[in-house]
Amino acid sequence: MTLAPNATSPISHIVTTSVETNQPGRSAWKAVTTPFRAVSRPLSITLSVLVWGAVIGGWFALTYSGAVKEMFLPRPESVLSTTISMALDGSLWEHVLASVQVVLIGFVISSIVAVPLGLTMGTYRIVQAALDPLVNFIRYLPVTSFVPLFILWIGIGIEQRVAVIIFGIFFQQLVMIADSARSVQRDLVNAAYTLGTKRGDTVFHIVFPATLPNVLDVLRVTMGWAWTYLVVAELVAARSGLGYISLKAMRGFQVDVIFMAIAMIGILGLCTDQLFRGIRRLVAPWTN
């Protein structure tokens, strides 16, 4: 239990421990204000519950005090009862399923191409030279402005929504994955060569495993963006999905339904985020 992470000499160790035992309260404060220092699991759970409690408590306070009209901000329990009734009649699941389907298809197609292409782009300067200017141009085009074009080109079916998601995340994935491939430590590749790795195997044997934790983080982050673009796609042209029901609810001033849809997306996002963290722990155990 040393406070300074680099205090390895025996003397500094003795000094810090004596400080700890003499002033336990102060050392606990020092511990939690030390940059990058881990906090205990109970403490971190307590803190996150407290923050959630504050947000929901604030919501209750705003609605019950009448500070905000219910037309703009529904009461928490009416959102809950709407959720329950839509869950019971099955319509909620139908919309959730429709949205999840679009996000997953778009995300998987985009990732399957972006990961190998990004790694190749980051490894081979010639591929980078060819693609970089184009990719960086497209990357800055607003996805929303392409929605009408997509409708014109591919109609208003599920393909259109999938296309919006792919367009929204593919180029970002590509750039971020290429960046992490480019930053692979050069001597790691050199060491591999001196151990008999062929030039053509470098991407698969070295660049891919070296960047795997980064790639998984990129996928996790862009999964979140996929949900954002889903709503954009569903707001414009869809007959089902969480974005679609919020738009429909807005026309009928059903603010509670909008809230429910937003909360559902949040929960689904949280779930996929945890899923990705779990996958990362499983396939990249060396980073734990």
Add this chain to the structure above:
Amino acid sequence: MDALTLATKPKSSDIAIDNVVLRYGKGDNAVLALDGISFHVVPNEFCVIVGPSGCGKSSLLYLVAGLEERTGGMISVGGKPVTEPGPDRGMVFQAYTLFPWLTVAQNVEYGPKRKGMSAAERRAIVEHFLHEVGLAKFANHYPSQLSGGMKQRVAIARALANDPQVLLMDEPFGALDSQTRHSMQKLLLRIWDHSKKTVLFVTHDIDEAILLADRVLVMSGRPGQIKKEIRVSLPRPRSMDLVMEPNFIAMKREILDLLKNDEDEEH
């Protein structure tokens, strides 16, 4: 056990460096790192290079490894001109270069695996070399769980497990404290004694150079050239106590003077 006898069978090559020139960059920004350097390392020899910082020691090793392209001259290892990196020239880098995604054992078996050896053969090799560097208990650890000295020991085991004919070592113990350093030097000498590889070893620690070497090459400042070669004929096996001996001290003084002259010339 066949693989093991194969891996430890004495086998080494000579290194011939002839009038090698290395220039980094082009035009006004060009840096002449090595200017016409020549020497010859015989099979089984332990050859140590010392020289001021930036004189091109690392560059020289990278050239022999085939990781850098020479501007002029000739390098051959075992009579074969060096054109690209290959498993016949193992290298231990100054920076830590263990593959972080592989365990200690997987790191050591990386080379044998590329050669297409069977799992049983590889297991025997890994066991042998991890035992040799005293890390058998850490076979299933990841590099991030090891100390600096342990990482370099794995790196040495990894290079040796691939059975290279030449071992290139770029200040492999540079980042270690003096105690760990001494035990690593002993370990290296013991391994070298029965594997009988040709070793080209770079260091800036003069004690280390004399203690390890059959021959010390002293380089001048940039552009790097061989200033002097000093044959170390101290009997082997050598112990740390040698640093007190008069002829050790005499050699040390000679090398220090050579390096000091160089500094003076620069100023």
